[in-house]
Amino acid sequence: xxxxIAQNPLSGTVLPRRRAQTGAYxxxxxxxxxxxxALSTVIMAFSSLFTVFPILVFLLLWFRHIFYKGAYIxxxxxxxxxxxxxxLLACYSAFxxxxxxxSIYHGAELLTLAVSAVIMTRIVRVKPFIKGLILxxxxxxxxxxxxxxxxxxxxxxxxxxxxxxxxxxEVGFFAEIGIYLSLLMLxxxxxxxxxxxxxxxxxxxxxxxLVLSKSATSIASLALVLSLGAGVTLLxxxxxQLRGLALTGAIMSLLVCGLIIIATRFDVISMVxxxxxxxxxxTGRTYLWTEGIKNGLIHPVLGYGYTAFWIPGRPAAEWYWxxxxxxxxxxxxxxxxxxxxxxxxxxAGALLMAWMLVTSCFGSFARVWRQGMTLGAGLAFGLAFxxxxxxxxxxxxxxxxxxxxxxxxxLVSFCKSKSNTEDVRQKNDRSATQKPEPRFRGNV
Numbered sequence: 352x353x354x355x356i357a358q359n360p361l362s363g364t365v366l367p368r369r370r371a372q373t374g375a376y377x378x379x380x381x382x383x384x385x386x387x388x389a390l391s392t393v394i395m396a397f398s399s400l401f402t403v404f405p406i407l408v409f410l411l412l413w414f415r416h417i418f419y420k421g422a423y424i425x426x427x428x429x430x431x432x433x434x435x436x437x438x439l440l441a442c443y444s445a446f447x448x449x450x451x452x453x454s455i456y457h458g459a460e461l462l463t464l465a466v467s468a469v470i471m472t473r474i475v476r477v478k479p480f481i482k483g484l485i486l487x488x489x490x491x492x493x494x495x496x497x498x499x500x501x502x503x504x505x506x507x508x509x510x511x512x513x514x515x516x517x518x519x520x521e522v523g524f525f526a527e528i529g530i531y532l533s534l535l536m537l538x539x540x541x542x543x544x545x546x547x548x549x550x551x552x553x554x555x556x557x558x559x560x561l562v563l564s565k566s567a568t569s570i571a572s573l574a575l576v577l578s579l580g581a582g583v584t585l586l587x588x589x590x591x592q593l594r595g596l597a598l599t600g601a602i603m604s605l606l607v608c609g610l611i612i613i614a615t616r617f618d619v620i621s622m623v624x625x626x627x628x629x630x631x632x633x634t635g636r637t638y639l640w641t642e643g644i645k646n647g648l649i650h651p652v653l654g655y656g657y658t659a660f661w662i663p664g665r666p667a668a669e670w671y672w673x674x675x676x677x678x679x680x681x682x683x684x685x686x687x688x689x690x691x692x693x694x695x696x697x698x699a700g701a702l703l704m705a706w707m708l709v710t711s712c713f714g715s716f717a718r719v720w721r722q723g724m725t726l727g728a729g730l731a732f733g734l735a736f737x738x739x740x741x742x743x744x745x746x747x748x749x750x751x752x753x754x755x756x757x758x759x760x761x762l763v764s765f766c767k768s769k770s771n772t773e774d775v776r777q778k779n780d781r782s783a784t785q786k787p788e789p790r791f792r793g794n795v
Contacts, residue, residue, distance in 0.1 A: 583732070
């Protein structure tokens with residue numbers, strides 16, 4: 352007697368729902384998680400305009416989950432250490448800061464933000480997290496567009512959408528994240544309503560805001576990330592035996608092209624800058640970089656203290672505010688993540704920030720290499736390289752409050768954690784769509 356037994360494509364795996372219940376941390380319901388993340392996005396977007404009450408609402412949303420369903424969510428781990436080491440350094444900088452009260456206050460804000468990001472990583476599944484981000488960003492972009500607030504760049508003389516941010520680059524930052532997340536949702540199984548709400552509408556809204564913001568940094572970094580993501584996706588379609596060879600070939604080709612450009616002295620940089628209407632000084636950024644390094648070398652090891660440089664009454668800060676026509680004496684930086692970190696926290700802080708960013712890029716790429724462009728791996732990959740490409744020109748992740756630091760600490764914690772259940776679900780869905788091969792066992 353011969354009995355046919357169909358092989359179960361999910362055998363040896365744990366179903367995502369079951370795993371979420373029996374794993375290390377329980378997850379909050381998806382719909383509630385989406386609303387929490389959306390509300391957090393709106394609060395972080397306009398945190399500089401709010402009083403303390405919305406910030407307290409944000410902290411209440413997440414800190415009340417420190418103990419959730421009998422589990423201690425902030426259990427020590429390498430992911431927790433990686434996410435909190437920089438905020439702790441910011442807090443400790445009060446001991447050598449010129450303005451210790453400012454450094455400890457903003458350092459504590461950064462620490463609470465990082466803790467909230469770790470809690471998000473552990474109790475919110477990837478798909479509702481992305482949906483919440485898209486919903487929140489769509490609300491923010493809608494408010495920005497409806498505000499009708501445009502401002503003229505004092506160097507380029509171009510009118511750009513700024514909304515309530517006061518910066519076209521902030522508008523561009525939110526818009527490019529919204530575009531990337533909307534495209535990423537195309538890789539997930541969604542209904543028509545979900546495609547309309549989380550892909551088509553936010554994609555169009557964010558694209559309009561990105562164009563109106565005229566943010567060269569945002570447009571260029573988004574183009575680079577989408578090109579890199581497309582290249583990696585094509586690479587993953589190759590047979591596993593050829594992927595390493597193809598990756599090596601692609602890297603070598605880029606290096607050869609770079610050497611040819613250098614050898615022939617082909618002025619690619621000027622052509623690119625001309626495309627975006629920029630001059631060789633990057634609208635004054637190169638001057639700020641030089642001045643930032645000059646000021647940082649005064650306290651090269653530990654810096655001035657977290658957020659202790661741009662303080663009213665400091666002669667150097669007052670000089671730069673006057674030179675760049677900033678009358679309210681707030682909201683300025685050296686337009687480079689590592690130089691600004693060097694000024695605030697010295698070489699110790701700059702190296703730590705570089706370590707966090709580089710390991711996030713390698714960690715997210717490793718996830719994509721192992722799992723493919725799943726929601727979790729794709730989100731980490733996109734955020735990591737967006738922050739990397741923007742870091743020479745903007746200060747997105749330094750904080751204390753804002754969407755950039757929140758996503759950055761989520762990213763650092765996520766890349767140090769184990770594979771997310773949403774990635775397991777996507778892999779299981781793909782396995783379930785494949786026709787199982789029958790296996791026969793003979794019985795006598």
